[in-house]
Amino acid sequence: MLTVTETALAGVLLLEPRRFGDHRGFFCESWNKSRMAEHGIDTEFVQDNHSLSKEAGTVRGLHFQSPPHAQAKLVRCGRGALFDVAVDIRKGSPTYGKWVGYELSFENGKQLLIPEGFLHGFAALTPETEIIYKCSDYYASECDGAVRFDDPDIGIDWGLDRDPILSEKDAAAPLLRDFETPFSYVD
Numbered sequence: 001m002l003t004v005t006e007t008a009l010a011g012v013l014l015l016e017p018r019r020f021g022d023h024r025g026f027f028c029e030s031w032n033k034s035r036m037a038e039h040g041i042d043t044e045f046v047q048d049n050h051s052l053s054k055e056a057g058t059v060r061g062l063h064f065q066s067p068p069h070a071q072a073k074l075v076r077c078g079r080g081a082l083f084d085v086a087v088d089i090r091k092g093s094p095t096y097g098k099w100v101g102y103e104l105s106f107e108n109g110k111q112l113l114i115p116e117g118f119l120h121g122f123a124a125l126t127p128e129t130e131i132i133y134k135c136s137d138y139y140a141s142e143c144d145g146a147v148r149f150d151d152p153d154i155g156i157d158w159g160l161d162r163d164p165i166l167s168e169k170d171a172a173a174p175l176l177r178d179f180e181t182p183f184s185y186v187d
């Protein structure tokens with residue numbers, strides 16, 4: 001009912017809930033607390049987010065919320081397709097500054113679990129891309145933080161074939177080297 005795949009970043013997981021297809025379409029339990037616990041995932045989610053990116057090439061990120069309102073996220077694509085990215089920013093982590101990215105789409109039904117201590121961002125790959133994601137803490141604007149999506153020290157390959165559409169906040173975000181991460185790695 002749920003396939004969980006580890007990634008190159010410990011704690012970042014790729015999830016594929018089973019879809020029951022029939023002549024009408026499909027049914028899928030997109031999130032099941034007990035099923036997640038069977039895979040050792042006990043993240044408590046408190047807020048669902050949903051955004052629409054009208055144009056392909058829209059990039060939102062790289063964002064985080066600092067403690068005491070750090071957020072883990074469970075991300076999926078409600079419509080269209082997106083390239084979802086997580087970056088490890090835990091001081092002392094063996095994978096500090098490293099990233100992983102996966103195509104999440106309505107078609108493939110894949111989800112990405114991103115723990116606290118990681119940046120999150122995505123690029124819309126199609127027009128009218130909708131992202132839907134669970135957060136483990138509430139929005140706290142005073143804890144909102146960002147790093148530039150095109151930080152050369154991180155080196156994300158977004159697969160964009162055009163200049164990205166960014167918010168003013170994202171266009172003005174600092175580089176990783178210019179900011180003190182609020183997260184520390186715990187082995």
Ligand SMILES: Cc1cn([C@H]2C[C@H](O)[C@@H](COP(=O)(O)OP(=O)(O)O[C@H]3O[C@H](C)C(=O)[C@H](O)[C@H]3O)O2)c(=O)[nH]c1=O
Nearest residue numbers: 049051060061063064073120121122138139140167169
């Ligand atoms: C995130 C958030 C935003 N807002 C309000 C604040 C702004 O007035 C408006 C747009 O916010 P923002 O431009 O930060 O939205 P995104 O650029 O999509 O940011 C999100 O995109 C990346 C990919 C993330 O992972 C984060 O959840 C979040 O940073 O929604 C809220 O009211 N609650 C919220 O939880």
